[in-house]
Amino acid sequence: MIDAAGIKRLLPHRHPMLLIDRVVELVPGDRLVALKAITCNEPWYRHLGEDAAPEEFGYPRTLLVESWGQAAGLLAVCGAEASGGPTSQVMLAGSMSGVEFHRPVQPGDVLEHRVRLFRALTDTVIFEGETLVGGEVALTFSRMVMAFRPGDQLRPSAPADQVAAPAVP
Amino acid sequence: MSVTYSDAAGAAPLDMDELRGIVADILEVDATDVADDADFMEDLEVDSLMALEVIVVLEKKYGVKFAESELRQVVSLRQAHELLTQKLRAR
Amino acid sequence: MTANTTNSPVRAVPEVVRRASADAGQSGLSSEVRFRIAPEEPVFAGHYPDFPIFPGVCVVECAHRAALATAPGDGAIALRALESARFIGPVFPGDVLTVRADWKAADGGWTYTATAATERGTSAKVRLGFRTEVTP
Numbered sequence: 240m241i242d243a244a245g246i247k248r249l250l251p252h253r254h255p256m257l258l259i260d261r262v263v264e265l266v267p268g269d270r271l272v273a274l275k276a277i278t279c280n281e282p283w284y285r286h287l288g289e290d291a292a293p294e295e296f297g298y299p300r301t302l303l304v305e306s307w308g309q310a311a312g313l314l315a316v317c318g319a320e321a322s323g324g325p326t327s328q329v330m331l332a333g334s335m336s337g338v339e340f341h342r343p344v345q346p347g348d349v350l351e352h353r354v355r356l357f358r359a360l361t362d363t364v365i366f367e368g369e370t371l372v373g374g375e376v377a378l379t380f381s382r383m384v385m386a387f388r389p390g391d392q393l394r395p396s397a398p399a400d401q402v403a404a405p406a407v408p
Numbered sequence: 409m410s411v412t413y414s415d416a417a418g419a420a421p422l423d424m425d426e427l428r429g430i431v432a433d434i435l436e437v438d439a440t441d442v443a444d445d446a447d448f449m450e451d452l453e454v455d456s457l458m459a460l461e462v463i464v465v466l467e468k469k470y471g472v473k474f475a476e477s478e479l480r481q482v483v484s485l486r487q488a489h490e491l492l493t494q495k496l497r498a499r
Numbered sequence: 500m501t502a503n504t505t506n507s508p509v510r511a512v513p514e515v516v517r518r519a520s521a522d523a524g525q526s527g528l529s530s531e532v533r534f535r536i537a538p539e540e541p542v543f544a545g546h547y548p549d550f551p552i553f554p555g556v557c558v559v560e561c562a563h564r565a566a567l568a569t570a571p572g573d574g575a576i577a578l579r580a581l582e583s584a585r586f587i588g589p590v591f592p593g594d595v596l597t598v599r600a601d602w603k604a605a606d607g608g609w610t611y612t613a614t615a616a617t618e619r620g621t622s623a624k625v626r627l628g629f630r631t632e633v634t635p
Contacts, residue, residue: 256545256554282541283506291504299508300578301560308556331586332555333457336434338581358464360476363457365464384461436583436626458585 241265241313249316250309255282258306259313259352268318270355273310279346297343303350303370303378304338310352311366311383318356318364330385333363337381348372362387422470422493424485430469431485434462444486459483466492472499508542509560511535513568516597529601532565538592553590555623562613562625565598572631576608580628587621596622607631 241262264272543551600613608630
């Protein structure tokens with residue numbers, strides 16, 4: 240079990256983009272289960288008009304993807320540290336494939352992200368999994384490919400072609 | 409033009425076109441673009457991360473596991489076919 | 500420029516440069532939409548403190564908003580799947596992100612294949628699956 244304070248030590252993300260509240264199951268290098276509670280008080284809902292229809296309260300799908308991605312990032316970091324892997328390196332989201340949205344997520348729902356290691360290589364790791372809401376599958380994630388790159392590559396001053404995508408999606 | 413490489417040990421030969429379809433899906437290109445000897449990187453403008461992903465998906469689909477060194481050498485459909493055939497026979 | 504009253508994590512408003520024409524579905528009917536990614540975008544505060552970089556999923560979100568702004572036909576469409584996303588280059592505060600995309604008819608909806616780029620080059624390649632909403 241990792242609480243919010245522990246998560247902040249593992250992930251660089253901060254408000255409003257820290258989208259994991261708790262890790263409830265962890266087998267380093269193998270699988271992880273993490274939670275995120277959805278509330279209508281999140282900053283994204285601030286701009287919704289007073290007459291917004293109920294379905295407009297559906298949590299932004301790309302943030303569901305981001306939240307699951309951060310759960311995968313946690314497994315990657317925990318996996319790397321556990322096996323003495325590269326911790327001075329930065330994790331970059333390389334690609335995502337086959338992400339299906341099965342049902343809308345509403346304020347009051349609790350996301351249960353399940354992440355499993357698909358394949359690990361020296362500088363690349365691939366995950367798969369799904370997100371449950373109330374035991375029902377809300378999102379399925381066929382593959383997320385994350386690359387470990389030396390940390391210094393990410394300074395904005397670094398030449399653009401070298402600076403790869405953002406660390407952890 | 410599709411050639412099915414018969415397998416000495418009599419195991420069902422790995423169909424090249426089935427493999428071509430899977431690889432084309434992952435690379436999001438038409439199967440006709442994935443010629444037997446087309447180099448993933450040079451000819452199909454695939455980056456190294458994507459080439460890796462192709463091979464890893466094939467590993468899962470055919471239930472085999474390559475050593476990382478083997479996996480990184482495969483950059484064409486024919487090489488994937490040869491490595492898979494070898495691994496399937498060794499199983 | 501209509502205000503953005505959605506709960507999207509990206510506040511920038513899509514500026515449609517070219518809309519896919521009515522008879523989309525043939526290849527090459529591409530649309531083009533531009534987003535000014537201002538330093539004030541809320542995501543930058545937490546992604547990451549003193550090293551703002553636009554999250555990959557927000558580039559996907561821009562492709563999604565661009566799709567909604569240029570959807571062919573008149574029926575409402577809803578995002579069914581992020582079929583694939585390839586993150587190639589970073590987007591920084593102040594960049595202008597241009598999304599060029601093709602629409603293709605797919606069973607039950609559309610496939611939207613987009614390339615998002617800044618002045619420095621390609622940032623991401625995104626393929627989205629939409630289903631046409633059957634209005635009751």
